[in-house]
Amino acid sequence: MSEVKYSKEHEWIKLEGDVATIGITKHATEMLGDIVFAELPEKGSNVEKDGTAGVVESTKAASDVYTPVSGEVVDTNQAIVDDPSKINQDPEDSAWFFKLKIKDQSEMDTLMNKDDYDKFAKETSA
Amino acid sequence: MNTKKTSLYQLHQESNAKFVEFAGYQMPIQYSEGIVEEHKFTRNHSGIFDVSHMGQLFIYGGENLINDLEKIFPLDLKNLKLNHSKYSFLMDKDAGIHDDLIITKTNEGFLIILNAACKDNDFKILKELLEEKYKMVLDENRSLIAIQGPKSSQILNDVVAGVKDLNFMSGNWFSFQDQKVYITRSGYTGEDGFEISIPNDFVDKLTRELINKGSKLIGLGARDTLRLEAGLCLYGHDLDKDKTPVEANLKWAISKERISKGDFIGSDIIIKQLNNGVSKIRVGIKPEGRIIAREKTKIFNQSDVHIGEITSGTFGPSVNGPVAMGYIENEFSKKDTKVFLEVRGKKHPANICGLPFYKKSYVKGAIK
Numbered sequence: 001m002s003e004v005k006y007s008k009e010h011e012w013i014k015l016e017g018d019v020a021t022i023g024i025t026k027h028a029t030e031m032l033g034d035i036v037f038a039e040l041p042e043k044g045s046n047v048e049k050d051g052t053a054g055v056v057e058s059t060k061a062a063s064d065v066y067t068p069v070s071g072e073v074v075d076t077n078q079a080i081v082d083d084p085s086k087i088n089q090d091p092e093d094s095a096w097f098f099k100l101k102i103k104d105q106s107e108m109d110t111l112m113n114k115d116d117y118d119k120f121a122k123e124t125s126a
Numbered sequence: 127m128n129t130k131k132t133s134l135y136q137l138h139q140e141s142n143a144k145f146v147e148f149a150g151y152q153m154p155i156q157y158s159e160g161i162v163e164e165h166k167f168t169r170n171h172s173g174i175f176d177v178s179h180m181g182q183l184f185i186y187g188g189e190n191l192i193n194d195l196e197k198i199f200p201l202d203l204k205n206l207k208l209n210h211s212k213y214s215f216l217m218d219k220d221a222g223i224h225d226d227l228i229i230t231k232t233n234e235g236f237l238i239i240l241n242a243a244c245k246d247n248d249f250k251i252l253k254e255l256l257e258e259k260y261k262m263v264l265d266e267n268r269s270l271i272a273i274q275g276p277k278s279s280q281i282l283n284d285v286v287a288g289v290k291d292l293n294f295m296s297g298n299w300f301s302f303q304d305q306k307v308y309i310t311r312s313g314y315t316g317e318d319g320f321e322i323s324i325p326n327d328f329v330d331k332l333t334r335e336l337i338n339k340g341s342k343l344i345g346l347g348a349r350d351t352l353r354l355e356a357g358l359c360l361y362g363h364d365l366d367k368d369k370t371p372v373e374a375n376l377k378w379a380i381s382k383e384r385i386s387k388g389d390f391i392g393s394d395i396i397i398k399q400l401n402n403g404v405s406k407i408r409v410g411i412k413p414e415g416r417i418i419a420r421e422k423t424k425i426f427n428q429s430d431v432h433i434g435e436i437t438s439g440t441f442g443p444s445v446n447g448p449v450a451m452g453y454i455e456n457e458f459s460k461k462d463t464k465v466f467l468e469v470r471g472k473k474h475p476a477n478i479c480g481l482p483f484y485k486k487s488y489v490k491g492a493i494k
Contacts, residue, residue, distance in 0.1 A: 034162040036441035037418050057418050059161040059441050
């Protein structure tokens with residue numbers, strides 16, 4: 001059983017057991033434009049909820065990627081580093097950013113479900 | 127402050143433009159296909175750029191005007207042929223650059239294309255320098271579009287017959303729907319192309335016809351990546367009042383004839399720098415990896431000494447990698463010198479390189 005949740009910084013997070021897969025939302029990619037560079041956290045490093053855990057750059061500007069929950073980085077998606085345009089093509093599935101072994105399941109409760117996120121994204125971009 | 131709109135605003139909206147405010151105008155940064163696709167389409171086909179925010183300054187006059195303008199611009203305007211254009215600068219007495227511009231000799235005087243953010247100040251400066259002796263019009267009734275890329279000549283020629291015979295950096299009056307349009311073979315993308323000055327009421331019609339023939343609207347985002355790949359400077363970033371044309375590595379644009387006379391504004395400094403060299407100079411910089419070094423990124427040498435700063439940097443879609451330019455201490459400006467760029471606290475290797483990053487394909491007649 002897995003559930004996808006969303007952060008105010010436009011990340012999505014999918015939890016399976018105690019491993020969370022994290023990426024950025026389609027809405028985020030539409031705001032950023034063509035993504036031409038991606039930097040991911042190092043495998044084995046620990047990241048803290050709401051801390052930076054990577055960077056994406058469009059032709060226009062650089063933006064930090066935040067982690068919506070705390071944990072240890074257990075995997076990263078080298079495919080999006082090699083070809084960042086994959087992030088624009090399939091942001092909410094194959095172009096995931098990193099996987100975390102999470103520490104505190106309750107951090108998931110602070111995040112939005114899909115309906116709330118869609119509403120939030122619409123309001124903030126208006 | 128109210129932002130201004132160009133006469134193509136409605137067409138931009140219909141074309142799903144994302145707008146940004148630029149120099150007081152609502153300008154399209156990109157359309158639905160995005161910067162990378164727009165960039166590539168321009169390189170491979172043809173792109174239309176709304177540059178109506180730029181200043182079109184007409185100065186009317188004859189021999190006296192030529193003499194007076196030679197006191198201002200480092201150009202041999204006496205020997206400039208009718209309808210020919212030159213790239214130049216408006217400088218202060220220390221050779222600091224107020225603006226970079228294209229000046230064209232017309233049958234009534236000169237047409238000068240100025241940067242949007244500088245045009246009002248340029249007008250004021252020129253009016254003072256010319257002591258109000260000549261009629262000067264910063265024309266708000268005309269729009270300016272550029273059409274750039276290898277297919278542009280054929281596309282524009284289908285709509286305005288005869289333009290394909292223009293040589294690079296020359297222009298002429300043509301007719302579109304009985305309107306006088308001034309077209310020069312020029313641009314700022316590193317591609318063959320044209321700039322078209324046309325009355326506001328007709329620019330929408332002309333642009334739609336060019337789109338029907340296969341060209342596409344391209345936003346300011348791709349204009350920036352195109353000009354940077356072509357090694358061309360952007361005022362306010364790569365050029366400003368703290369930099370001289372010699373430091374900007376643009377001495378090719380200064381007339382040798384005029385240097386020997388040394389009677390233009392800023393000539394003392396220019397001559398001194400040409401003779402004695404400069405301490406900093408503009409260079410191309412190619413990061414080794416994929417990291418993008420943007421404006422204000424610090425440059426270090428191999429001994430970790432701060433030796434310069436990036437003034438423009440982005441991802442070049444045709445180069446398929448990061449590209450940048452910046453100012454560096456002269457002794458490190460040789461091609462292939464290894465440097466380090468500090469991005470987000472880490473130093474990344476890069477190499478000084480020649481410009482442009484992308485080889486241009488200007489038409490015959492480009493080299494005189």
